[in-house]
Amino acid sequence: MTHGTANNHSVLIVEDNQTLRRLLEYRIGKHYNVRTAEHGEAALDRVEESTPDLIISDIMMPRMDGFALLAALRRDERTAAIPFIFLTAKSDDPSRVKGLNNGVDDYITKPFDIDYVLARVEQIIARSQVYQTKLNARIGRDFSDRLMPKTMPEVEGYRARFYSQPREDGGGDLFDWARATDGSYVFTVGDIMGKGLQAKFYAFSFLSYIRSTIHAMLGSTTSPAALMSYVNKMLIHDKVLEETFASLLLMRWEPDKHRITYANAGHCRPILIGPSGAGIVEYSDLILGLDSSTEYTDKAFTIPPGHAMMCYTDGLNEQVALNGQQFGESGVALCATEALTEERPVTTMLETMLNRSAEHVFADDVLVFWLQRNG
Amino acid sequence: MSFSIQKTSPSTIVVHIGKALDFRNAADFKASCQEHTRAGVRHFVLDFTGTGILDSTGLGVIFSLYRQLTPIGGQVVFASVSRPVQVVVQLTRTYKVFRQFPTVESAFENLERTSAERPTGTES
Structure with missing residues (x-):
């Protein structure tokens, strides 16, 4: 026995x-x-x-x-x-x-x-x-639901899509957006390190903090890097969030200029997808919560006509493909490029990935933000 | 639990991470490191030879160790970093914080030399 x-x-x-x-x-x-x-x-x-x-x-x-x-x-x-x-x-x-x-x-x-x-x-x-x-x-599901927005910005000449599929034992993915008085938008994509309920709880607390920080600071600064430095210092000095580490992407989008200004704290790098292929939005700085003296830098790029910018969390690049290796940045970029002209690009891209995965299910949380400029 | 610990000097230990450091063994790793830190260890060489998986929970416990050691003059360095670990380190930009050495021996020598120049526990 x-x-x-x-x-x-x-x-x-x-x-x-x-x-x-x-x-x-x-x-x-x-x-x-x-x-x-x-x-x-x-x-x-x-x-x-x-x-x-x-x-x-x-x-x-x-x-x-x-x-x-x-x-x-x-x-x-x-x-x-x-x-x-x-x-x-x-x-x-x-x-x-x-x-x-x-x-x-x-x-x-x-x-x-x-x-x-x-x-x-x-x-x-x-x-x-x-x-x-x-x-x-x-x-966990309740936290996940509350961490995700119910609506997306509606802007002429663009389509903004968001997809999230949290797993019960997944981590603390988060996404949020806000509109500034000057007509620009601020997007937040992040991932709190850790697994399960604890990560989701920290993500929930953390997102509440970021949300109020962004709202409070939007009047005085539009710099994602300035917001990022502030959030980093908070993570290091706040007793409740001590030992919380997070990757975070803060982006300011000016639709009239087709420009994105961003600061990246160790998060999966955005992919810019065009008809002729995909490119990685490369620059990024250190993950949040490690070092209070970290300096964050604003970088900017424009979205050309017919191009899409995609942000995601590590559930995508760490998904294991048929060959037993992780998709990685390049694997994700390839699937995204193939989906660019589809009616529902995010769904198509995820289906493509699943068809090329070792298991026909995503092993971790999936979160995708897709911002496409009409051609 | 795939990691194993080798004490190389009173202030330095080498942790052979093994196949994986992830949500399954991260808590054990943290507990072991804390035990050694309490016993006076200040420098950690993390040996990533053959490590296939380092997930965000695993990375999180390494960060905790770093946050704990830095104020008391300790260091965490990486040795023999495998390709999958290098990808994670690149993505999170943590190579800016964790020095990397090609071998455990070179990491250990460097730590012993620098900590001799600057005794642990004192401010530089």
Whole structure:
């Protein structure tokens, strides 16, 4: 019978009989991180030190019995959800019913088969992990939805498209845009380093900060580099966002001049796509959050007629192609060029990429911003 | 966990990153580095020989290490940087922060020499 190899889950064993406690510690300890307590009071101390993934407890014990321990845990919202198994000699039905009424996850009577105990521990921990994963996914999706805009700028002679497909276990991609009073637009494309819910939460906090910074500063500066320096210093000095690193692309678009002025903090470089091929918008500076003395530089380029500028996050260039290698900048640029004249260029480009991918699904978050000038 | 740690002097260690530093082992890497930092290690040589994957979580923990060591006179340098790692370093422009050496030996010699000139823990 297999119970999986050693993993990081922790089990607390509460048992006053020393021999039995040692036996359980030895057998269960082969598969889980095990701690022990000799009665309910000691168990509450162990739980206070760190929350176990599951508790196996005897009922009849000195100082504090199993029922009192279970009740104390269920009263405290920090410990109310810890899976709990009773392991007891009291095989009579009233005890069983009392246990089950108190929200115990299982009730195993002595003498017991250790393999059965291990199987139940594994099942119950797995089930509680499923709930946690589902909850994380729901919160993650909610964050992702809020991180993305619902509308795009509508400007004569241009089409602005945005596509985002967050993954539940993806990272902290972000995108935003704002219109300045002089008729120009500011676009923000970024990626908070890290994975999962934590990255999404930081992306959410970070984007709120960038949004308010841009709105506050647009009156006094239109320089993306000035905004970037300000945001970098904030990331380094702010206690909450400490140890947050982000790649960020800040762009100011003047539609009447067809000009983009940008500062790039280590983000995937934009691609400028034309009928005769694609070019990389090369200049970029250091990623945000590393060094407060980093200087950011504004660079500018124009979008010629019939050309499109595309910005994206690393889910695209790190996607693995059929040959087992990542697409990379050049692979992404090639797919984008082929999609330039399509009715729905972003969708077409992503379909092209998937057709050339090792797996027919994107492994990470996908985010694409496409700004095309009519020919 | 693909990385392994080799202590080369009281103040310097070499971390052989191995196949991958990513969201799967980044937390272990961080914990190991912190343990050594607490024990007085100030200089880290990260050996990227044969490293195929360095994702943003992995890069993030290297950045944390850098942020932690810089104020106390420590350094993080890269050695034998593989092609996939070089791509990430280029994209994020972090070659401006992490010095690169062709071999672990050259990185180690350089660190020992510069830290002898400028003792750790004192301001330059």
